[in-house]
Amino acid sequence: MTTTAPPAGTPVGDEHTTRSPLSRLQHLLHAQATIGPAVVLLIAIVVFALLSDRFLQPNNISLILQQVAVVGTLAVGQTIIILTAGIDLSCGAVMVLTSIVMAKVAAETGLPGVPALLLGFLIGTVCGLLNGLLVTRLRLPPFIVTLGTLNVFFALNLWYSESATIRGGDMPKLLLWTGETFTVGNTRITYGSIIMVLLVAGMAFVLKNTSWGRHVYATGDDPEASRLSGIRTARVLLSVYATAGVIYALAAWILIGRIASASPQAGQTENLDSITAVVIGGTSLFGGRGAIVGSLIGALIVGVFRNGLALAGVDVLWQTFAVGVLIIAAVSIDQWIRKVKP
Amino acid sequence: MTTPILQARGLVKRYGRVTALAGADLDLMPGEILAVIGDNGAGKSSLIKALCGAVIPDEGEILLDGRPVSFATPVDARVAGIETVHQSLAVAPSLDIAANLFLGRERRRPGVLGSVFRMLDRTGMRAEAKKQLDALGIMTIQNPGQAVETLSGGQRQAVAVARAAAFGSRVVIMDEPTAALGVRESRAVLDLILQVRDRGLPVILISHNMPHVFEVADRVHIQRLGRRKAVVDPKTISMSDAVAIMTGAKEAPE
Amino acid sequence: MTKPRHGRSRRGTMALVAASALLIPLAACGGGSSGGSSSGSGDVLVGLVTKTDTNPFFVKMKEGAQQAAGKTGAKLQSFAGKQDGDNQSQVDAIENLIGAGAKGILITPNDSKGIVPSVDKARKAGLLVIALDTQLEPADAADATFATDNYQAGLLIGKWAKATFEKSGKPAKIALLDLSPNQVSVDVQRDQGFLEGFGVDVKDKGRIGDESDPRIVGHDVTDGAPAGGRTAMENLLQKDSGITLVYTINEPAAAGAYEALKAAGKEKDVVIVSVDGGCPGVGNVKSGIIGATSQQYPLKMAQMGVEAVAKFAKDGTKPSNTAGKAFVDTGVTLITDKPAAAVESKDSAWGLENCWG
Numbered sequence A: 001m002t003t004t005a006p007p008a009g010t011p012v013g014d015e016h017t018t019r020s021p022l023s024r025l026q027h028l029l030h031a032q033a034t035i036g037p038a039v040v041l042l043i044a045i046v047v048f049a050l051l052s053d054r055f056l057q058p059n060n061i062s063l064i065l066q067q068v069a070v071v072g073t074l075a076v077g078q079t080i081i082i083l084t085a086g087i088d089l090s091c092g093a094v095m096v097l098t099s100i101v102m103a104k105v106a107a108e109t110g111l112p113g114v115p116a117l118l119l120g121f122l123i124g125t126v127c128g129l130l131n132g133l134l135v136t137r138l139r140l141p142p143f144i145v146t147l148g149t150l151n152v153f154f155a156l157n158l159w160y161s162e163s164a165t166i167r168g169g170d171m172p173k174l175l176l177w178t179g180e181t182f183t184v185g186n187t188r189i190t191y192g193s194i195i196m197v198l199l200v201a202g203m204a205f206v207l208k209n210t211s212w213g214r215h216v217y218a219t220g221d222d223p224e225a226s227r228l229s230g231i232r233t234a235r236v237l238l239s240v241y242a243t244a245g246v247i248y249a250l251a252a253w254i255l256i257g258r259i260a261s262a263s264p265q266a267g268q269t270e271n272l273d274s275i276t277a278v279v280i281g282g283t284s285l286f287g288g289r290g291a292i293v294g295s296l297i298g299a300l301i302v303g304v305f306r307n308g309l310a311l312a313g314v315d316v317l318w319q320t321f322a323v324g325v326l327i328i329a330a331v332s333i334d335q336w337i338r339k340v341k342p
Numbered sequence B: 001m002t003t004p005i006l007q008a009r010g011l012v013k014r015y016g017r018v019t020a021l022a023g024a025d026l027d028l029m030p031g032e033i034l035a036v037i038g039d040n041g042a043g044k045s046s047l048i049k050a051l052c053g054a055v056i057p058d059e060g061e062i063l064l065d066g067r068p069v070s071f072a073t074p075v076d077a078r079v080a081g082i083e084t085v086h087q088s089l090a091v092a093p094s095l096d097i098a099a100n101l102f103l104g105r106e107r108r109r110p111g112v113l114g115s116v117f118r119m120l121d122r123t124g125m126r127a128e129a130k131k132q133l134d135a136l137g138i139m140t141i142q143n144p145g146q147a148v149e150t151l152s153g154g155q156r157q158a159v160a161v162a163r164a165a166a167f168g169s170r171v172v173i174m175d176e177p178t179a180a181l182g183v184r185e186s187r188a189v190l191d192l193i194l195q196v197r198d199r200g201l202p203v204i205l206i207s208h209n210m211p212h213v214f215e216v217a218d219r220v221h222i223q224r225l226g227r228r229k230a231v232v233d234p235k236t237i238s239m240s241d242a243v244a245i246m247t248g249a250k251e252a253p254e
Numbered sequence C: 001m002t003k004p005r006h007g008r009s010r011r012g013t014m015a016l017v018a019a020s021a022l023l024i025p026l027a028a029c030g031g032g033s034s035g036g037s038s039s040g041s042g043d044v045l046v047g048l049v050t051k052t053d054t055n056p057f058f059v060k061m062k063e064g065a066q067q068a069a070g071k072t073g074a075k076l077q078s079f080a081g082k083q084d085g086d087n088q089s090q091v092d093a094i095e096n097l098i099g100a101g102a103k104g105i106l107i108t109p110n111d112s113k114g115i116v117p118s119v120d121k122a123r124k125a126g127l128l129v130i131a132l133d134t135q136l137e138p139a140d141a142a143d144a145t146f147a148t149d150n151y152q153a154g155l156l157i158g159k160w161a162k163a164t165f166e167k168s169g170k171p172a173k174i175a176l177l178d179l180s181p182n183q184v185s186v187d188v189q190r191d192q193g194f195l196e197g198f199g200v201d202v203k204d205k206g207r208i209g210d211e212s213d214p215r216i217v218g219h220d221v222t223d224g225a226p227a228g229g230r231t232a233m234e235n236l237l238q239k240d241s242g243i244t245l246v247y248t249i250n251e252p253a254a255a256g257a258y259e260a261l262k263a264a265g266k267e268k269d270v271v272i273v274s275v276d277g278g279c280p281g282v283g284n285v286k287s288g289i290i291g292a293t294s295q296q297y298p299l300k301m302a303q304m305g306v307e308a309v310a311k312f313a314k315d316g317t318k319p320s321n322t323a324g325k326a327f328v329d330t331g332v333t334l335i336t337d338k339p340a341a342a343v344e345s346k347d348s349a350w351g352l353e354n355c356w357g
Helices: A021-031 A035-051 A058-083 A091-109 A113-136 A142-161 A173-179 A191-209 A211-221 A223-228 A233-259 A270-280 A292-311 A316-338 B044-052 B074-079 B097-101 B122-135 B153-167 B183-198 B210-216 B239-247 C006-031 C056-072 C087-100 C116-124 C150-168 C185-198 C226-239 C251-263 C279-286 C298-315 C348-353
Strands: A181-184 A187-190 B006-015 B018-028 B033-038 B059-064 B067-069 B082-085 B171-175 B203-206 B219-224 B227-232 C037-039 C045-050 C075-080 C104-107 C128-132 C144-147 C174-178 C216-221 C245-248 C271-276 C292-296 C332-336
Touching (some): A058 A187, A058 A191, A058 A211, A058 A233, A058 A270, A058 A292, A058 C226, A091 A113, A091 A142, A091 A270, A113 A142, A113 A173, A173 A191, A173 A233, A211 A223, A223 A233, A233 C251, A270 A292, A270 A316, A292 A316, A292 C226, A316 C216, B006 B044, B018 B033, B018 B044, B033 B183, B044 B074, B044 B082, B044 B171, B044 B203, B082 B153, B097 B122, B097 B153, B122 B153, B153 B171, B183 B203, B183 B210, B219 B239, B227 B239, C045 C056, C045 C087, C045 C298, C056 C075, C056 C298, C075 C087, C087 C104, C087 C116, C116 C128, C150 C185, C150 C271, C150 C292, C174 C226, C174 C251, C216 C226, C226 C251, C245 C251, C251 C271, C251 C279, C279 C292, C332 C348
Parallel strands (some): B033 B219, B082 B171, C045 C075, C045 C104, C104 C128, C128 C144, C174 C216
Antiparallel strands (some): B006 B059, B059 B067, B219 B227, C037 C075, C292 C332
């Protein structure tokens, strides 16, 4: 690339006009979509701390982290899929299928912990790949594909488990390790919550600092532009769905640790919960916009509300109400942010 | 006699019963701006798509520096040194300018961080983007870290042109670069096109806008009914005559 | 020049479509959400429509129905909703059964009000319709209801808890882990039955949460699943770490609650009671995780239902309700290894012989 001395500056655009405060806010949120949810989380923490002095106890904070660990992990996989303007309705089903296969095979054949865990990751990857292939090869909308695979995976789960729960005592210890705790000072923290936090940090790093990460955003933002720029969008999509499958298997491991069993009835509310966390966290359902940290914040917001309202003695009905309001607010704000004019 | 940098001979492209290209030719000389004009259905876009690798012609051949080449995908054309600024600009709106400049060919950090961890050299790409924008004299974009969607139409066009100029090593193709712009912004983009040419990169410019064409082009290729009808010199022919040849009202001078 | 490379990818796509098409009938055979599965031979067609086919409770019900169908020489066709609350699939199932000439329908309704018009249609067409486990609203919209007396189930564990706590002298601090915020009848009946059995003033028997007894620490919801049970227990325990008695809507929720107590080191200080009587749950009574559980009999419900339809087909007699109740009580037994005075119970060994799931 050669460079020559530039001539007198070539103006190619209008100068910025002064903006109203609301417009400024709109631009700020546009640049950093995670600020909104972070502020909501902060406000929620302050309010609940005022409502109950037990809220800010370190053990309670650790508790909230444990309570959102499964959904938080699922949400990481869900986020990268939603970033490509897709969606995965089957994440809970993949998780429960993986947990059942891992636990049942180990319980029946005496397979030790490590191979059982690897088997779980394999199942998760295969399920993710299936979703990815149906989306990229058959060009079906992800909503339809994952709606179908949700039923298929859940049916396989019931068939293989014969609707019976596998007890923790029958499993290798490694599968239950995510539920074990270590102590920091007086606070007990589970390994499962740490795994979730590390996953969030790791994926955030990858998305920001690797070309794969950038291609994920570009594919969701403008698939045509990405293709014209030489990005193999089908490959990107396939890798995203497969990666999500691995992450759902990780969530299965954390789930087993939490309920000390593998239950075929689990994972039904987690499907929508993961999408809720991603949406509240500021990631746009239209793709190309959002951050992993946002999804963790989204999961934490729901967990904080649930815990805080319970401590304050508020009826459970209002928890459900609050989550509904949060979702609508998050999507409305996202729509408003998108309208920003240069 | 100078060899044309890029040549097309006898290109044929059919879409079902419609023949878009019926044996089209093209010659692009080094260091020139060749404008391609033609009415709707003349085969302009098919010709350009064949040259930039977006479609594969049914018959005919393309020569780069006198040697035959075939492009299966747009990436092949890019690798051969042909950069295209599409009418849609092909920029990802929520990514920043530097990210768009390097889209699909991101730079990695030197050493272990780059090869093993595959980390992006984000500061390096931003610095290079600023350099490229400055080199073309685009002064109003100060921050290469701002998202492309915050830019005006003309600024976005400038980014797309800068990208093509930065990576193009043999040819730059521009498809309707001023179509969506106002008077002042068109002015600026036309200046950019001249700059690209002055840097030594030949430009193929497709445009409907006759005044713009006649302002910057060195030669004008007139496409009609899937073939090259004529190549005229804008300094010796009038705009209305060129349009007449384009619509078939007049015969080409030979 | 080179020809376009469409041929290869299209073949691959078609192979994938063919493979997927094979999966669909497999999936349909496995669960039968809106398809039917039949067993047995004979003239009388009986339809079974359950809420879902995932809950072991309904799996057992279906088994019971199939066994009874085999014995009485009836033919069984079973359907299920796709998930809890799916009314439409059950409406479609009833229509299918009417069209297929069924003599009777056994149904656990997802929407006890919403299904009534379809049930009316079936009865007008001459079918016998029996509600299983959950009453319709109004209850007489069905020819009969075969159900567990869920209030009685709650009452038994409540009385047991009261006697146990009076004996030990420990103060009772109660946490109630319910199903959902929707005030579903089974949820309300078990919760309120338990409280009445324990001696708490329940105020409105039809509402969870309107009590003001200071011994109650709080209510939370579990979705009837272990993960929900754990979260609900954790939150209530955080509110008041002195909880000594936990009522749970079912045994999976109880299992989750136990994990929370164990993590807090409180599993020895807290008594858990539950309802269901599934085999894993009774196993938990045996191992001391659950103090007492009320066992119900889905198998019996379904068997009695099939027999009633067979009888109706033969001579037109309709089943009559248990004396003093608006339904046919299929029975509930308290299962515990720590019997309390004044409350009849059976031990876990007996429970394991009669359990389901």
